[in-house]
Amino acid sequence: MPASQRKTDPAPKPTFVFKGTIKKLKSATMKDVPVNERTAIVTLDQIIEAPPGLADYNGQDITVQLSGRTKASVGQEMIFHTISWMYGESIAVQAISQEPVKSSHTAILAAAADPADRHAQRQTRERFNDADLVVSGKVVAVRLPAEKAQGLRGASAAASNQIPGGPVSEHDPKWREAVVEVDDVHKGAHKKKQVVVRFPASTDVMWFGAPKFHPGQQGYFMLHKTEVEKPKQGQTRKPGKGAVASAAEPEDVTTGAYTALDQMDFQPYHEPGGIKTIIESEAMMKQ
Amino acid sequence: MPGKRAVGQSRSRSSKTAGKKQKRGKRKSVSKASAPAVLVVNIIPKSLSGETNQDSEPSIAVNPANPLQIAASAFTPDPLKGSFAPIYVSNDGGNTWTLNSIVPGNNRRTGTGDITLQFSKSNSTLYAGILRGDSRTTRMNILRTKNFAGATPMEILVDRKDVDQPYVQVASVSSGADKGKDRVYVGNNDLGVSGSSATIDQSLNGGAANPNFNSIRVESRTTAGQDGPPVRPSIHPDGTAYAIYHSWRTFNDKSGAGTADIVVVRDDHGGAGAKPFTDLVDSTDGKAGIRVAQNTKFNFNGVLGQQRTGGDVALVVDPTNSDVVYIAYNDDHGSFYMLHLLRSKDRGQTWSPELRTIRNALNPALAINDAGKVAFLYQQLAGSKGTQRWVTKVELTKNGTNWTMLTLASVPADIPIADFDPYLGDYAHLMAVGKDFYGIFSANNTPKKSNFPNGIVYQRNANWTTNTLLGVDNTKAVAISIDPFFFKVTG
Numbered sequence: 001m002p003a004s005q006r007k008t009d010p011a012p013k014p015t016f017v018f019k020g021t022i023k024k025l026k027s028a029t030m031k032d033v034p035v036n037e038r039t040a041i042v043t044l045d046q047i048i049e050a051p052p053g054l055a056d057y058n059g060q061d062i063t064v065q066l067s068g069r070t071k072a073s074v075g076q077e078m079i080f081h082t083i084s085w086m087y088g089e090s091i092a093v094q095a096i097s098q099e100p101v102k103s104s105h106t107a108i109l110a111a112a113a114d115p116a117d118r119h120a121q122r123q124t125r126e127r128f129n130d131a132d133l134v135v136s137g138k139v140v141a142v143r144l145p146a147e148k149a150q151g152l153r154g155a156s157a158a159a160s161n162q163i164p165g166g167p168v169s170e171h172d173p174k175w176r177e178a179v180v181e182v183d184d185v186h187k188g189a190h191k192k193k194q195v196v197v198r199f200p201a202s203t204d205v206m207w208f209g210a211p212k213f214h215p216g217q218q219g220y221f222m223l224h225k226t227e228v229e230k231p232k233q234g235q236t237r238k239p240g241k242g243a244v245a246s247a248a249e250p251e252d253v254t255t256g257a258y259t260a261l262d263q264m265d266f267q268p269y270h271e272p273g274g275i276k277t278i279i280e281s282e283a284m285m286k287q
Numbered sequence: 288m289p290g291k292r293a294v295g296q297s298r299s300r301s302s303k304t305a306g307k308k309q310k311r312g313k314r315k316s317v318s319k320a321s322a323p324a325v326l327v328v329n330i331i332p333k334s335l336s337g338e339t340n341q342d343s344e345p346s347i348a349v350n351p352a353n354p355l356q357i358a359a360s361a362f363t364p365d366p367l368k369g370s371f372a373p374i375y376v377s378n379d380g381g382n383t384w385t386l387n388s389i390v391p392g393n394n395r396r397t398g399t400g401d402i403t404l405q406f407s408k409s410n411s412t413l414y415a416g417i418l419r420g421d422s423r424t425t426r427m428n429i430l431r432t433k434n435f436a437g438a439t440p441m442e443i444l445v446d447r448k449d450v451d452q453p454y455v456q457v458a459s460v461s462s463g464a465d466k467g468k469d470r471v472y473v474g475n476n477d478l479g480v481s482g483s484s485a486t487i488d489q490s491l492n493g494g495a496a497n498p499n500f501n502s503i504r505v506e507s508r509t510t511a512g513q514d515g516p517p518v519r520p521s522i523h524p525d526g527t528a529y530a531i532y533h534s535w536r537t538f539n540d541k542s543g544a545g546t547a548d549i550v551v552v553r554d555d556h557g558g559a560g561a562k563p564f565t566d567l568v569d570s571t572d573g574k575a576g577i578r579v580a581q582n583t584k585f586n587f588n589g590v591l592g593q594q595r596t597g598g599d600v601a602l603v604v605d606p607t608n609s610d611v612v613y614i615a616y617n618d619d620h621g622s623f624y625m626l627h628l629l630r631s632k633d634r635g636q637t638w639s640p641e642l643r644t645i646r647n648a649l650n651p652a653l654a655i656n657d658a659g660k661v662a663f664l665y666q667q668l669a670g671s672k673g674t675q676r677w678v679t680k681v682e683l684t685k686n687g688t689n690w691t692m693l694t695l696a697s698v699p700a701d702i703p704i705a706d707f708d709p710y711l712g713d714y715a716h717l718m719a720v721g722k723d724f725y726g727i728f729s730a731n732n733t734p735k736k737s738n739f740p741n742g743i744v745y746q747r748n749a750n751w752t753t754n755t756l757l758g759v760d761n762t763k764a765v766a767i768s769i770d771p772f773f774f775k776v777t778g
């Protein structure tokens with residue numbers, strides 16, 4: 001196995017959590033699933049957490065590749081923590097873990113939370129935990145980053161010239177800066193009245209879902225200190241072997257810019273749940 | 288015939304002469320015969336009937352050793368929003384499809400940032416070139432798996448930043464000391480280098496435990512700072528390797544307008560020599576790479592309908608004769624985004640007049656079967672504003688003169704509203720195995736029989752009377768979106 005891979009990929013987290021009853025062992029609901037000792041047909045009794053597209057599977061039979069060596073038997077009710085595997089006529093998932101239903105599960109099973117809402121709330125919580133700064137406030141201006149504005153002053157390139165704004169790709173983020181007037185700081189330290197947030201104005205697939213700010217927007221901002229690349233004018237790299245991306249960033253990277261790159265990173269004041277709920281629960285815990 | 292130089296005058300074209308060639312192109316005979324058997328399948332699985340993703344920019348790989356095994360890809364995210372993006376898998380020749388999440392770096396909303404696939408011709412290994420969906424830069428991974436239908440994630444062979452549009456092709460050495468080895472070619476635009484960005488990452492033994500990949504800079508001329516995104520290799524079994532790329536001559540960063548040469552390079556020994564991809568020399572400037580067309584216009588900010596434009600290219604070498612190669616490319620002609628098709632019979636040295644010239648068509652893809660029959664896939668915006676449709680066509684010819692046209696899909700162009708660019712994809716894909724052609728395109732998924740004149744099969748739930756998509760419960764209405772469509776044309 002080449003040295004470059006998998007070390008950089010974090011261990012997968014379960015995103016489909018449900019209570020199910022084992023219906024049949026060494027069997028599957030889809031012909032394409034390779035069946036072994038740990039393959040089981042499971043009836044979905046109650047979905048606890050799932051992305052929206054898969055929150056409607058209650059009552060259906062699916063295939064689960066059981067984890068570890070824990071014994072499982074037909075008729076047994078278990079809580080399954082699973083990740084993706086295969087989707088066809090039915091679905092097949094891989095269990096990261098599964099455990100028999102216990103009294104400690106009563107609360108989560110009794111809660112009437114929507115599985116998709118629970119999924120979204122967990123993702124927002126993870127995003128909040130990762131954020132360097134969480135503020136509420138108002139976008140008062142949107143502008144080009146200084147280096148980009150400078151690059152665009154000379155706009156044409158003919159043969160032998162560099163492209164003024166740096167290399168051109170359809171995946172170019174088209175960085176913009178939103179100047180946010182801060183009403184309150186909910187996480188992290190920020191003493192100034194304003195904070196500058198970089199965001200991609202690009203509509204390219206790589207930036208789908210990232211907030212596109214405009215003046216007047218008000219709400220909560222979850223900000224991450226992110227490395228934002230400067231245009232690489234005149235940069236040359238030796239051709240050679242397929243290099244492995246280094247953990248260390250190249251020299252042409254600006255560090256320390258606050259960015260909002262995920263749909264979850266901005267939430268208008270009027271929207272319920274999400275960041276607002278987390279901020280409220282954090283405040284209650286502090287009290 | 289490796290090493291052969293055809294006698295003949297290089298016919299590099301200028302954009303000035305292109306208009307005359309178009310007229311000639313229009314005179315070609317095109318009929319709407321329905322002789323070949325056609326299968327078109329919407330490959331979204333039934334269990335994901337509720338999805339509304341923009342599953343654009345598809346690619347396909349058919350296992351030459353077992354054409355029942357087919358892998359496909361698109362901007363499809365993992366349904367459970369996990370760590371691995373999916374590929375589509377068919378084990379029955381494309382009749383039915385499943386989704387298998389084995390590609391590292393899933394983005395919750397789009398899967399990858401680019402992805403293409405190709406099987407080894409000798410050992411069923413599936414290779415992929417991707418831009419990771421979880422990266423904030425254009426981070427290319429070259430991947431492989433020996434079991435594309437299994438649960439084990441694909442293995443990462445190369446991991447490099449600042450690379451765009453990885454496009455993978457695989458050849459298997461058929462004789463000599465290297466017999467059976469996989470030669471892996473990944474065309475890409477390496478923005479980490481200054482100027483000569485058109486690149487092929489190449490391994491002469493992709494199946495090795497730790498394969499070595501070399502980045503070959505195929506651009507030999509001074510550019511406008513870089514080349515365009517598409518670099519498309521095509522490999523003949525005798526070892527002849529061609530590639531086409533969009534060689535930028537000028538570029539205006541503010542308007543997105545530029546000019547580019549359409550350049551074809553060749554290597555007669557599969558890129559194994561000291562100066563790879565330099566066997567085709569343009570006699571007018573003595574540099575490697577024939578400029579098939581010069582100073583073609585493009586606009587990197589251009590659009591056709593909701594699909595962005597910017598200069599597409601495609602190339603295929605005839606598997607029955609490595610002297611014969613077809614190319615397609617796009618350029619701007621006034622308000623038209625023009626698609627051109629040309630052929631060389633002398634290893635790329637000289638080029639035919641235009642065999643086909645098509646207005647407002649893009650995403651060209653080419654394939655030639657083992658009988659020398661050519662298939663030409665493209666997507667054309669037809670009709671007037673408000674009633675425009677994306678029409679996906681494949682044209683077939685045995686001689687480049689008489690064409691049989693098949694319409695695979697004709698769907699509304701204004702529905703759905705694009706979530707992101709690209710709307711349909713910056714490419715579609717086509718390949719041949721034996722006598723059959725296999726392809727994939729993305730389009731509006733309205734379940735309406737008349738949208739698919741050569742027939743259609745849906746796996747996902749739909750009501751064909753009310754032309755409505757239905758959810759997993761087969762009841763709830765689901766919004767129209769962009770889906771990938773597999774097709775097979777029996778040659």
